[in-house]
Amino acid sequence: MLVSACALVDLDGRVLLARRPEGKAMAGLWEFPGGKVHPGETPEAALVRELAEELGIDVAEACLAPFTFASHAYAGFHLLMPLFLCRRWKGVPVGREGQALAWVRPDKLSDYAMPDADKPLVPLLRDFL
Numbered sequence: 001m002l003v004s005a006c007a008l009v010d011l012d013g014r015v016l017l018a019r020r021p022e023g024k025a026m027a028g029l030w031e032f033p034g035g036k037v038h039p040g041e042t043p044e045a046a047l048v049r050e051l052a053e054e055l056g057i058d059v060a061e062a063c064l065a066p067f068t069f070a071s072h073a074y075a076g077f078h079l080l081m082p083l084f085l086c087r088r089w090k091g092v093p094v095g096r097e098g099q100a101l102a103w104v105r106p107d108k109l110s111d112y113a114m115p116d117a118d119k120p121l122v123p124l125l126r127d128f129l
């Protein structure tokens, strides 16, 4: 499964996490906004689409900087997830699908329960930001 995700970073250097809604796989865990890349879609285009759908913000592909990726074997599927960084967008993120959002200081990211695939990404982000 190819999923494209993004660390949105605000002017104070905080990172946006979104809580996976009830009823979805891994409900209640905090994740980087994003979603599945559709057939024929680029990871960048998928992210622009998902960020508009999920958060109501407008992001230009040029503002998505490749940062790192997750490669993780879940029971039943393997997840490959490029993680982009973005510091510029239009609009104010709101949870358009009812998901809770949190702006989190890098040194507090480990206080948030995240999917297993995301765990190795946290120290990389903390060291970079």
Ligand SMILES: Nc1nc2c([nH]c(=O)n2[C@H]2C[C@H](O)[C@@H](COP(=O)(O)OP(=O)(O)OP(=O)(O)O)O2)c(=O)[nH]1
Residues within 6 Å of the ligand: 003, 004, 005, 024, 025, 026, 030, 031, 032, 033, 034, 035, 036, 037, 079, 115, 116, 117, 118
């Ligand atoms: N968006 C996102 N997904 C993640 C992260 N970590 C992680 O393991 N995942 C997994 C959870 C899901 O198995 C998959 C994303 O699928 P999803 O169901 O949220 O994607 P989607 O929004 O396209 O979903 P849908 O339209 O099919 O409902 O990736 C993360 O940080 N962000």
